[in-house]
Amino acid sequence: MPYPPRPYVLSLAGFDPSAGAGLLADCKTFEQRGVYGFGVCTALTVQSDVQFERVQWVPLADIRAQAKPLLERFGVGWAKIGLVENLTKLPELLDWLRAQSPTIGVVWDPVLKASAGYDFHTGPAPELVRQLCTGLALLTPNQPEMRRLWPAAATAEAAAATVSAYCPVLLKGGHAEGSEATDVLYQNGQEVARFTTPRLPHGEKHGSGCVLSAAIVAGLARGESLVEACRSGKAYTARVLASNESLLGYHFHNQNDANQ
Structure with missing residues (x-):
């Protein structure tokens, strides 16, 4: 029996061979969250979950x-944008x-440093941050x-509040x-809004930020409001974090799971 049509979404992100982050993680998340995901590769990485x-x-x-x-x-x-080479060229891609x-x-997940330990970008200039953020549906740092995107603020919370003007x-x-x-929405x-889950003793996962932003994009594509998409995306990510004790989370394999 055919399934109903799914919304189309696009990830522009790096290829992580471990599949914990980047394009592979995004597309796994899209599939389980009930949308059809396309992938555009922005970088080829040589890494595992613990080494870059x-x-x-x-x-x-x-x-x-x-x-x-x-x-x-x-x-x-x-569309979701993750790892890119040059932030000064990102406005051109957005345009x-x-x-x-x-x-x-467009949701931008600003990948500035690999969880396996590699700095991709230093902080961009404030004017570039304003240019990049103006018109985005969401920023997910x-x-x-x-702090790196807006170092003039005393705290990450103050930085987020300031940038949320754009x-x-x-x-x-x-x-x-x-x-x-x-997680706090500004x-x-x-x-x-605030979205809270218990912190798990073995909940750290390589690429969890990619999973969250992809899950939010899927929710938005399915017609959820921004608050609803953040809430359902947080819940989905929490299940991935709780799926096992390794650094690579498991996604889920039936439609009931996908819609939670």
């Missing part, structure tokens, strides 16, 4: 070439995406990334302390 050796960047022209036939053929309503699909919603910001709480992990300079 090197990266080979995909030129911007090749990124566009990968995405163009997909955007021409399919009604892609949402190009919007020229191809004027109504596309963890606390160190938020786009909504979901500040991830995985790097904080305490028995609970709380819009227009104000905190608007």
Whole structure:
């Protein structure tokens, strides 16, 4: 019996051979969250869940070439951007995406450092952050990334509130302390919602930020509000974190799981 049509979404991200992060993690998440995911490779990495050796960047022209036939053929309503080589060229990519699909919603997960231990980017200039964030559907930094994106603020929370004047910001709480992990959504300079799950003793997972942002994109593509998508994305990610005690989380394999 055929399944009903699924919304189309696009991930522009790096290829992680361990499949914990990047394109492979995004597409696993998309599938289980009930959307059809396309993948455009922005970087080829040599890494595992605990070791990062090197990266080979995909030129911007090749990124566009990968995405163009997909955007021409399919009604892609949402895109997630992860690892990119040069943040100063990201506005050009964003402009190009919007020229191809004027109504596309974009979520940026700012991958500035690999969890296996490699710095991709130093902090961009404030004017570049304003340019990048203006018009985004959501920015999903963890606390160190938020501090790096807006170092003038005294705390990650203050930085998120400031940047949320340009786009909504979901500040991830995985790097904080305490028995609970709380992500906070900011819009227009104000905190608007909190999403809390218990902090698990073996809950650290390689690529968990990629899974969360991909799960949120899937929720948005399925018609959820931003708050609903953040809540359902957080719940899905929590299940991946609880799936086993290794650094590589398991996704789930039936439609009931996908819709939770």
